[in-house]
Amino acid sequence: MNKKQSLCSTRRKTLTEKATVSELVFKKILEESNVKFIFQKGFISGNGFYIVDFYIPKPFKIVIEIDGEYHNTTSQIEYDKRKDEYLKNRGFRVVRIKNNEVSSFCIENILKTK
Secondary structure, eight states: OOHHHHHHHHHHHHHHHTOOHHHHHHHHHHHHTTOOOEEEEEEEETTEEEEEEEEEOTTTOEEEEEEOGGGGSHHHHHHHHHHHHHHHHTTOEEEEEEGGGGGGOOHHHHHHOO
C-alpha cells in the first residue's frame, strides 16, 4: 500500500468511527431499502484522494454526500466543486443531501432515475 492509499484508509476509518447522526440515519435508510452500498468509500486521484459518504455501485454508480453546515463555507464549497467534478468525469452521479433533509429522503427516487 502506498502513502496515498494508507492516508486514505486511515481517513476513511476516522470518518467511519466519527459518523454524524445524519450519516447513520441515512445508512439505516439504505440498509432497510436493501440497497448495496459502501460507506465512506475512498477514490484515489492524481494528487490525493477523495472520500465519499456513500457509494452505490453498478449499475447505478451513484455517490451520495450528506452535507452539514460546514459545506456552506467558501473553502468547502470550492473543495466540493472539485470533488464533484472529479467524480462526474469518472461517470458517477453525485447527489448532495443536507443534514435536515435526510429523514425525508426517498432513495427509491434516486435509483429510478439514471
